[in-house]
Amino acid sequence: MKVQKLYPGLKRYSYFLTKNKWDAEDLMQETFFKAIKYYHSSEISSALLNKIAYHQWIDTVKKRKLEVVNTVEDEGKEDNVRKTDRIIDLVKLLVSNLTPKQAAIFILKEAFSYQSNEIADLLDTTEMAVKSTLHRAKKRLKTDTSLQSIDSFWQEEEREILYNSLYQSLQADDPVVLIDCISTLHLLAEPQQKHSNSPLNMYSMAA
Incomplete structure (x- = not known):
């Protein structure tokens, strides 16, 4: 019951961090899951939930940035491969004709x-x-x-x-x-x- 009473406050804080309801809902679920998994119910407080939510969101943002970087690098590698293929085709055409x-x-x-x-x-x-x-x-x-x-x-x-x-x-x-x-x-x-x-x-x- 105590954890349920903390729900509205965590919801507001999650939305404050994420700025959209979908990320906020995901963040709340992850926060409650970690709180219940690692803490006794008597230890769970609004401050603790907010702390868990904050660090969870930071990790999420970092992960997303890394995914973007990896995607850009992969696209860059694909572009390099395509560029190399085009150059090879052009040079072959020139020396053949x-x-x-x-x-x-x-x-x-x-x-x-x-x-x-x-x-x-x-x-x-x-x-x-x-x-x-x-x-x-x-x-x-x-x-x-x-x-x-x-x-x-x-x-x-x-x-x-x-x-x-x-x-x-x-x-x-x-x-x-x-x-x-x-x-x-x-x-x-x-x-x-x-x-x-x-x-x-x-x-x-x-x-």
């Missing part, structure tokens, strides 16, 4: 917003050549390029180097790795196939 120079220029321009004159300085070429190469790269990505092989532009070792550089720069959102790679790759220099006037070699010289 573009020449080394086209891939490098495309990423510098489209991913890192470099100006054509800045890219020209990096590649030791002209601004007009950069714009022309970028145009061809976009065209190749939009159309079926299966009849126009680009294997002759690539050496396997350098393909791997550029692939890794593109991936690392995109993953870190920092072009430094790619820029450092440009200075070391011979494939990004002026094309070597200059002895034939065939359509493919003319394309090579423009790549």
Whole structure:
């Protein structure tokens, strides 16, 4: 009977802590449960119930905050996984369909917003050549390029180097790795196939 008389006071205090009736009701139940479990009925008072309710609510708030943090972290991890998958798909697309120079220029321009004159300085070429190469790269990505092989532009070792550089720069959102790679790759220099006037070699010289 004594515990029942304390009910209205605990109800008001629980609502004061939680600011809504659903949490208040849950808090009251938890408080009464702990009071009956750990204390003799003669020890239970309004002050004791309020103390138990206060600490119980603090624990509840902390638990909820932790759940929110964990949820955000999990979503962040999922976002990172999705980002990695998108980057891998993009890099595979570039090295499979573009020449080394086209891939490098495309990423510098489209991913890192470099100006054509800045890219020209990096590649030791002209601004007009950069714009022309970028145009061809976009065209190749939009159309079926299966009849126009680009294997002759690539050496396997350098393909791997550029692939890794593109991936690392995109993953870190920092072009430094790619820029450092440009200075070391011979494939990004002026094309070597200059002895034939065939359509493919003319394309090579423009790549």
